[in-house]
Each structure stands twice: as C-alpha cells, then as structure tokens.
Amino acid sequence: MHGWIVYNGHLRSPKFLGYAKLIQEAAQGKGVSMDIYQNQELLSTLSSHGMDITGVSLKERPDFVIFGDKDILLARQLEAMGIPVFNSAASIEACDHKGLMYQQLASARLPIPQTILGPKIFIKTDDLNLNHLIDEGEKLGFPLIIKEAYGSFGEQVYLVHTKDEMIEKVKEIHNRPFLLQEFISASYGRDVRLNVVGEKVVASMLRYSENDFRANITTGGKMEPYTPSQAEEELAIRASKAIGTAFCGVDLLYDEDEQPVICEVNGNAQIRNIYECTGINVADAMMDYVIERLSKKGNQAL
The missing domain is CATH 3.40.50.20 (Rossmann fold)
Structure with a gap:
C-alpha cells in the first residue's frame, strides 16, 4: 500500500x-x-x-x-x-468555511453558540446597509464574537465589547465572508480539544490562556492532558459525523452551567502539540483507520 x-x-x-x-x-x-x-x-x-x-x-x-x-x-x-x-473534499470545505460548518452542526441539532451569518458583500465599499445585521447583533449581547469565515489558529477571530466596536470591525472586514456569534463568557480563555478518529476520541487536552479570550496554543495558550466525560466524547463524535470527517479536532467551550458547546471542528487539526501534551500520537490512530477502511473497500471489491 x-x-x-x-x-x-x-x-x-x-x-x-x-x-x-x-x-x-x-x-x-x-x-x-x-x-x-x-x-x-x-x-x-x-x-x-x-x-x-x-x-x-x-x-x-x-x-x-x-x-x-x-x-x-x-x-x-x-x-x-x-x-x-x-479527509474528503466536502468535509475539508465545511471545516474551512465557518459559516458552512455551523450550518451543518445546526442542522444536526448540536449545541453551538448562537450565530448570525453576515450577508455576502462582493466589494469594499463605504455604502453599507447593515442596519438589520447590527440590530440582530445587538440582540446577541455584548461582548460578542466576530469571525471571518476563513481563518485558523485563532486568527481572524475578534472580541468586540460595544455596538461601535462591532460596526467598526464589520466595516473593516465586510468584503470577506464573516459571522457574528454569541460570546461564551464562562469559557473565557479556556477550551478542550478532542481528537476524533473514526468513531473514537483518541486524545484530549485542556487549553487555557491567562491573558487572551482565545485558548489556542499559537496565540500563547498553555495545555495539559484532559480526560473527557462520555458525554463530551459522544458530542465530539457527533460533531465529526455532522461534518463528515474521518478524523478531526473538535474544540469545546463551556457555558455558565459547565455544559459543552461546540466552538469548532478542525479537519486539519495539528497533532504535534497534543502528542507533546499527552504522549499520544494521533497519527497512529489515523493510519489504523485508513488501513482498515481501505482493507474493507478492497474486500468489497472482491
């Protein structure tokens, strides 16, 4: 092979x-x-x-x-x-565009932050008519999150605290796909990454930051091994299935009741950090999955 x-x-x-x-x-x-x-x-x-x-x-x-x-x-x-x-092209596309990702998670009735997709604006313009979007954004409450649809490692994610900040950020990025999202304040600077392979969580870590609302390691976050509950594992697997990934990293936030909320499904999750954190090489599980899938396909062809 x-x-x-x-x-x-x-x-x-x-x-x-x-x-x-x-x-x-x-x-x-x-x-x-x-x-x-x-x-x-x-x-x-x-x-x-x-x-x-x-x-x-x-x-x-x-x-x-x-x-x-x-x-x-x-x-x-x-x-x-x-x-x-x-992963398949379709699942890569769904993970790559956060708007599409949240649509598929919402379609599966999975817990996600309340989200509003920004309208498509092809050009950079000063003639913006976003009154309805701004009204709906205010209903989310402040602070709120603005995300560009395309972004990785915690980049292109913004925390805004007022209506004026929201308007200024939308004016800055409006010609790129974006969305507004409820801020899960109880999980400020904290999330859990669960690496899913097939229908199994193979490694997990807690990520946290002492000075940033994002917990990503790239933005300065720290990490430690984490043992997820059965409910957390089941949620991560359901999220992976909703997007169609063979393997992925599912990031969970936690609301005021400490209930998990899906922040993101990453179809190209880096595996070096979680290896260094937990000693688990996710690549081994990934290859076992691929070999098993291809073996089954070969047997069916026979």
Missing part, C-alpha cells in the same frame, strides 16, 4: 511539514510507504480527455491521500480520479 501526504507549501511554519512527517513515520511503522508533497507540486490538469495530476517527480499513483491542506479543488480532483482522500 502506498499513499501521499499533501500539505500547503506556502505556509512556512515548520508545523505543517512536521504534521506530514508524523503521519509518514506512523505509516512506515505499519508497513505503508508514503510520499510527502506540497500542494503546488501537484497540479490539476483538465482537458476533453478528462482529469489528471501533473507534478514534480511523481513516482506512482497513490492508493490513498492524507490531505493536510485546504486546497479543495485539488482534493476534488484526486477524488474524481478515483483516489480515496482523507
């Missing part, structure tokens, strides 16, 4: 290549060879003869791909060529 690992070559942080190498090492330990490619090394070609992939020094067509990127068209191209992709 041979696979590819794809990551974004223009994100210069070593964590992205580190993610790919963790998976490659886990695969090697299970007798599976994997090549690592940056997404720009795999170009999708389209013609009247169909679809193909051209790239730098491609050795052989893979049996599967671990897709550690958000290049959705590339993921779709691989799928259209009959190559299993983990």
